[in-house]
Amino acid sequence: MKLPKKLQKKIDARMVTGTLRVLKETDDLVDFSSNDYLGFSKNTSLLDKASEILKKNNIQQQGATGSRLLSGNHKLYPIVETTIAGFHESETALIFNSGYDANIGFFQSVPQRGDVILYDEYIHASIRDGLTMSHAKSYKFIHNNLGHLEKLLIKYANEERPQDQSEQEIYVVTESVFSMDGDTPDLLAIQRLCDTYSAHLVVDEAHATGVIGDYGQGLVQQLGLENSVFARIVTFGKAMGTHGAAILCNEKLREYLINFARSFIYTTALPPHTLATILAAYLNLDTKDVSHPAVVQLQDTIKIFIKSLASLKIKDHFISSSSAIHCIIIPGNSRVITLSRKLKQHGYNVKPILSPTVPEGQERLRFCLHSEMTEEKIKSVLSLLESFIYESIT
Ligand SMILES: Cc1ncc(COP(=O)(O)O)c(C=O)c1O
Numbered sequence: 216m217k218l219p220k221k222l223q224k225k226i227d228a229r230m231v232t233g234t235l236r237v238l239k240e241t242d243d244l245v246d247f248s249s250n251d252y253l254g255f256s257k258n259t260s261l262l263d264k265a266s267e268i269l270k271k272n273n274i275q276q277q278g279a280t281g282s283r284l285l286s287g288n289h290k291l292y293p294i295v296e297t298t299i300a301g302f303h304e305s306e307t308a309l310i311f312n313s314g315y316d317a318n319i320g321f322f323q324s325v326p327q328r329g330d331v332i333l334y335d336e337y338i339h340a341s342i343r344d345g346l347t348m349s350h351a352k353s354y355k356f357i358h359n360n361l362g363h364l365e366k367l368l369i370k371y372a373n374e375e376r377p378q379d380q381s382e383q384e385i386y387v388v389t390e391s392v393f394s395m396d397g398d399t400p401d402l403l404a405i406q407r408l409c410d411t412y413s414a415h416l417v418v419d420e421a422h423a424t425g426v427i428g429d430y431g432q433g434l435v436q437q438l439g440l441e442n443s444v445f446a447r448i449v450t451f452g453k454a455m456g457t458h459g460a461a462i463l464c465n466e467k468l469r470e471y472l473i474n475f476a477r478s479f480i481y482t483t484a485l486p487p488h489t490l491a492t493i494l495a496a497y498l499n500l501d502t503k504d505v506s507h508p509a510v511v512q513l514q515d516t517i518k519i520f521i522k523s524l525a526s527l528k529i530k531d532h533f534i535s536s537s538s539a540i541h542c543i544i545i546p547g548n549s550r551v552i553t554l555s556r557k558l559k560q561h562g563y564n565v566k567p568i569l570s571p572t573v574p575e576g577q578e579r580l581r582f583c584l585h586s587e588m589t590e591e592k593i594k595s596v597l598s599l600l601e602s603f604i605y606e607s608i609t
Contacts, residue, residue, distance in 0.1 A: 317448050
């Protein structure tokens with residue numbers, strides 16, 4: 216059966232620009248691509264721990280059998296949510312099936328008609344999709360630009376409103392680590408602005424969980440903002456090496472989300488085994504306020520990457536970052552694809568990030584760093600990249 220013409224046209228356009236997305240099997244190349252920052256996804260002691268958790272709780276069940284509001288709220292849910300809330304120093308945690316679900320559920324349900332959402336222009340697609348489902352008006356601020364954010368806060372906090380919209384709320388949303396740039400906002404300053412203009416701050420910690428802080432607690436806790444932010448989104452498919460996400464918030468907001476977040480209500484809950492893997496990852500990470508060896512190792516790897524880059528000519532093309540994500544801007548889809556291919560031929564998996572995922576002219580190679588990476592591999596991939604870029608210029 217033929218694809219409808221309009222759809223075929225869109226596929227053809229992607230073919231022409233070389234941006235058609237295709238699924239590929241994972242390979243054995245040196246991994247500068249996955250979000251498995253701490254190597255947890257392949258950690259066999261975590262697999263064993265998850266099995267032990269299932270056994271200890273006498274769970275012999277494959278699927279959750281229904282939504283959490285129906286038959287799916289199996290007994291690991293309260294155990295895991297209490298553990299997550301304790302680890303993140305939050306009043307409560309509410310688990311969603313993925314970070315995507317958590318973000319669309321939050322933004323679809325929390326901001327109401329007449330409310331205003333101010334979001335960083337580089338915010339993740341899952342938040343953007345949530346914004347399109349919301350009845351609130353949303354406005355972007357220039358990436359990490361506090362002056363612009365304050366201008367918008369002043370504008371919307373002082374806006375004349377009809378009587379029936381006098382209870383307007385303002386939400387500000389940002390990420391601890393931006394997924395396509397690796398950089399971090401001045402969260403303390405953003406929280407201060409939110410306090411000044413009575414706005415609610417929502418922080419997506421997807422790439423900070425397991426990465427930032429001595430034991431991977433995330434940026435919000437590292438800055439002592441856990442009691443100030445309105446909500447945090449933590450995800451488990453990245454450094455935690457498993458799947459799912461949680462919204463960290465107070466009891467009242469949790470109750471509201473259970474009642475109104477559609478991506479929470481209308482979906483089958485996570486299977487017990489996934490919950491066991493999340494619990495195993497958190498139990499491992501929880502070194503009780505003492506540095507976690509894998510987190511320290513990852514932070515050392517990040518320092519090695521930054522130091523190795525310092526002596527190279529290509530360093531000026533990298534976006535400044537102290538996270539596990541480092542990007543070099545190489546304008547043009549075909550150029551960035553070629554460089555990624557060349558690195559692949561030499562055994563390195565470094566993914567090209569193409570437009571339209573990033574704006575045209577901002578195409579890039581994205582390096583994701585991991586705790587077990589060697590200095591030798593980092594130096595080797597960077598010097599290869601420098602030689603390829605230099606070759607392609609001369
Ligand atoms: C910043 C950010 N938020 C949310 C998500 C979605 O998380 P998940 O992969 O669990 O759906 C991602 C994943 O790509 C992300 O990078």
